[in-house]
Amino acid sequence: MRALGIIVVILTGAVLLYALGDFPSWADPTSPAHKHVSPAYIEKSLEQTSVPNIVTAVLADYRGYDTMFETTVIFGAGVVCFFLLRTPRKDRARVRRYRHVLTGMTIRVKETRKTPLVLEEFERIDTLWAPHDLIIKTACRILIPFIQLFALYVIAHGHHSPGGGFQGGVILGASLILLAISHDLRTALGRMSERLHAILCPIGVFIYAGTGALCLALGFNFLDYGALARILHVDPVTARSHGILIVEIGVGLAVMATMVWIYSNISSKGKYDEGL
Amino acid sequence: MSQHFPALLVTVPLLSALLISIVGWLYKRLCFPIAVAALSVTAYSSVGLLLSVMHEKEILYRLGGWEPPWGIAYRVDHLSALVLVVVSVVGLLNLIATQKSIQEEFPEKTGAFYTLYVLLITGLLGIVVTGDVFNLYVLLEITALTGYGLIAMGEEHAPLASLNYVYMGTIGACFYLLGIGYLYISTGSLNMADIASILPGLYDSRVVLAAFIICMVGVCLKMAFFPLHTWLPNAYTYAPSAVSSLVAPLMTKVMIYVMLRLMLTVFTPVFTFSRVGLSDSMVWLAVIAIAMGAVLALAARDMKRMLTYVIVAEVGYMVGGAWLGNRAGMTGAILHIANDALMTLCVFLAVGNIVYKVKGYAFKDLQGMFRKMPYTMSGLVAGALSMVGVPPTCGFFSKWYLISGGVQAGQYGFVAALIFSSLINVILFFRIIEIGYYEPFGADHGQGSSRVRTAEAPLTMVIPLLIVAGGLVMMGVYTGDIVAHVIAPVVPPALGN
């Protein structure tokens, strides 16, 4: 295998190095990539879409179709992880481990239907248990709302600063994963159940594709946000700006839900009882 | 409404995939009807699109209302319309035929399965209809990801086979992405027609040549062209039978469509055939692919694996035909895309029926099947005859075009490989027919289940199979019309005679 690897690498490297001779120099402003399509984006995007962040304008308006399918890719990955790993709950014996907080003694309870353990001195622990430090738990609990607020800012301010739906969605998802890591998976799932994030994910993509279909139904081309001018009672250019915001919200929702979904499936191997 | 067919074609399956995903959590029995409705709308739109493309020359649809190359555009010409019809019809027939086996294999996750199924079809439809190279990459990845997930839920070694497919498929997609990056750095555009108009000034550039080679290697990885085919036999053998009869006819053929698109539309035929200088080598590589596919199929231990090696050989037919560089060869390759999709669907559906009833796909599971499952076996025989190339099934006509193209181009190695492969197909399929007809139905039939009372497969599984078998003959009978009205306008006149 090593020999095959070296041969493939040498051949591919040779082809790539051969092409290196004709590349334009780095950061040359007169290279074909800078002269053909992108000057129109830079010069006209503000007057055509009223969004100062050119990357967001191109991402969500000019090439919005790509972005819709990109959101579908991440949704598809979430569904695949669910499809592969999720095992239904009914066929496992319920074994739980508890730890007496004062003495540190752990007990293992095979839970029948008659005796659930809900005493105050016992805390429920995972199989691979590590002490959940009070400092970590409290710090994360305080930080998580601010992280989410920042994520919402990133989504909403994507028009004017670097940001947008994907970035904000990932930060939102990361805040929930932080909850799952600092406390445990059950706490995070208690805040946002599996069914909720499995339904939020397609709803996010639905917002995106649905906006496009709405434009289609109003007689314009698919994803032509100018169609929204009639519904929102603004001129077509501002309607584009609002359309971009709507689809960014959809993207943020979908990405957040998928990140948490993939994390819960992978970290608990599909059983959803205990995470990392 | 009909001017929005190109957008509807991809939007309706996408929206219904999302709907199925939500409904799967609430009420499972609705998933199948929604999927059938979505794919029926798609099949109807694709047939409508084919008819309107035959009237006008080509349909251009601007997404988001922006002019290409600043926005993404759909360009539907005869080739795209033909492959669209093939993809949507195959997807619909397979969906109806495999409903029972899906219910049996994935009782709790039907929502997720149908979501992935419809997303796969969406990705394939989008690949065929798009006119933008980067959009093609994103859709390629949707198709690939859903394919990985669907294949991995098979039996025993399916996750490992799917993981190997992940590795090789990702390398292929990354090479394609790199290739279009090279195209971008030299032309500055991502629209296929736009690149084709800028490229003639850049024929001597090393970057364009490297872009062509890298894109071709990436696409060859994804279409399982020998020797980059090693992921295919394991992945398609261990996949669930409902999934193998979906991906086997479609994925490799759509990749061949991508290769044709790159050869003919993006890098114009002048560049592909005269400047690159690789036509002969590609035809010889195709000859090796056909020969190795046939030989490895002979050595296969069970039915499904044998059929996957036959797919490898068929890919060799189409690649060789496309690179012959004349009208007959290109016509044969394009015709073979449609024909091979139908043939492969036919044989895989038949194998799926047998697996549903007998729970095994080794050769000994076929014993006495002619008496027990006559309709399924007659469908299998029809598919086998088409793969061998017996008139009036469609397989004969596409082989005819390929052989006459090979003779015209003087590539007698290619002709010899085609004939060799047909002879090997005769051996392979007649072996199956002999086991099914002459050997008695054993008492220890099936893998492990000793008291299997085998009867014919249920009606929903048999009727689509018979429809496809009938379609094979109809496609053969109407070949002349198809070639004249659908394929001939696509083959560029620059290819000469």
Place this chain on the structure above:
Amino acid sequence: MSNLLSSIVDNYNYLIYIILMMIGLYAMIAKKNLVKKIVGMNVLQTAIILFYVSIGAKKGATIPIIQHGHGEGAHEMGASVIKAAEYINPLPHVLMLTAIVVAVATLGVALALAIKVYDRYQTLEEDEILAQIREK
């Protein structure tokens, strides 16, 4: 010799991406551990993202966010001329946002598959898995 050296220094961004890509490709083919192959896959994809982003650079240009175009009706502020040479090319960044998301999705799927393989064979080394398959 100095010609070679000057061409290396001129194009060092492209050389870096080629080297990274070859490292990733070698890892995917030659390594036996399945997770190392997944890491190689990620390195390969990252190298291509690096290549695209380096296409977009322009000498002396700033990020593609227009400074004074804030607020509702920003497009009516008109008059301030926006010159293409002052901003870097936004298109490769847009494309790479997509490519990064695709890479993450593929990574998720590959890891889920690796978990399934581990559950089935109790090992992640390719030669041990093949030995287990062969002795069945």
